Amino acid sequence: xxxxxxxxxxxxxxxxxxxxxxxxxxxxxxxxxxxxxxxxxxxxxxxxxxxxxxxxxxxxxxxxxxxxxxxxxxxxxxxxxxxxxxxxxxxxxxxxxxxxxxxxxxxxxxxxxxxx
Amino acid sequence: xxxxxxxxxxxxxxxxxxxxxxxxxxxxxxxxxxxxxxxxxxxxxxxxxxxxxxxxxxxxxxxxxxxxxxxxxxxxxxxxxxxxxxxxxxxxxxxxxxxxxxxxxxxxxx
Numbered sequence: 542x543x544x545x546x547x548x549x550x551x552x553x554x555x556x557x558x559x560x561x562x563x564x565x566x567x568x569x570x571x572x573x574x575x576x577x578x579x580x581x582x583x584x585x586x587x588x589x590x591x592x593x594x595x596x597x598x599x600x601x602x603x604x605x606x607x608x609x610x611x612x613x614x615x616x617x618x619x620x621x622x623x624x625x626x627x628x629x630x631x632x633x634x635x636x637x638x639x640x641x642x643x644x645x646x647x648x649x650x651x652x653x654x655x656x657x
Numbered sequence: 658x659x660x661x662x663x664x665x666x667x668x669x670x671x672x673x674x675x676x677x678x679x680x681x682x683x684x685x686x687x688x689x690x691x692x693x694x695x696x697x698x699x700x701x702x703x704x705x706x707x708x709x710x711x712x713x714x715x716x717x718x719x720x721x722x723x724x725x726x727x728x729x730x731x732x733x734x735x736x737x738x739x740x741x742x743x744x745x746x747x748x749x750x751x752x753x754x755x756x757x758x759x760x761x762x763x764x765x766x767x
Contacts, residue, residue: 574754583746584701584757599754600658631700644689646748646755648700 543567547632547649554622554656562617562652564632572637573615574599574646575607577628584631590615591637622656629653659684663747663758670737671766678761680747681729687751690723690730695760696743704745705732737765 545566554560566573571592576584586599590609604626606618615634619626632649660683670676680690691706707714707721707730714721718737723730730749734741742765748755 576757581759583759584748586754586756589754600756644750645691645703645706646693646701648702650700 545632545634545647545649547630547652549652550650551653552655554619554654556623556656558622558656559618559620560622560654561619562630562632562654563614564616564649565614566632566634566647567613568634568636568647569612570634570636570647571612572635573609574633575605575615575617576631576633577601577626578631578651579628587617587630619654622654624656627654627656659687659749659751659753659756661747661749661756661758663745663761665761666759667762667764669764669766672737672739674737676732676734676737676741676763676765678732678745678747678763679729680731680749680758682747682749682756683728684749684751684753685728687728687749689750690721691748691750691755692719692721692732693746693748693757694743695746701746734763737763739765739767741765 548563574589575587588607590596593612630652633646688709693701694704695701720733744760747758
């Protein structure tokens with residue numbers, strides 16, 4: 542099992558360019574998440590998908606869009622990149638069961654994005 | 658939404674000493690309380706978690722204690738080792754998905 546796979550690992554963009562970060566999991570998890578990590582800010586939730594066919598905004602959704610393509614895949618798109626979006630992006634997945642077990646997040650290796 | 662604060666933001670201890678990191682939260686509906694560890698350049702990984710019906714949980718040198726009344730939970734690491742050096746995040750969850758604290762950078766000095 543590969544777990545959670547993110548691509549690309551590194552990307553440099555110019556301001557105004559667009560790109561899509563890809564994420565796939567092979568653990569049959571129902572929920573998937575996109576976080577960004579900036580120094581001193583911890584992990585901030587951008588968007589999440591509680592189950593296939595649903596997506597919801599997190600703490601910092603502005604400037605991003607997401608697509609839950611199927612149960613395995615959850616992509617994050619930057620339509621017009623800005624320097625403030627320079628960050629490390631983590632995709633994560635889990636089987637979410639409220640008031641129950643199996644709430645552990647499994648993270649991908651991260652994607653480092655630089656916007657010039 | 659959930660407001661999460663971690664203290665301290667940085668912590669240095671001598672090898673063999675204990676370390677304690679505290680996490681306070683605001684959502685009284687929170688019922689799941691995990692701690693994640695992130696080593697330099699790596700992804701975060703769960704090290705221990707607790708549910709609201711339990712006050713304490715131990716796993717070898719690490720433990721988590723929960724005080725639901727006061728809305729805080731703490732990570733305890735005993736007999737610290739250099740490999741414990743990392744950033745630790747709490748991420749309480751209730752009606753909203755996991756909200757991560759800003760992290761505590763633990764340095765264990767040999």
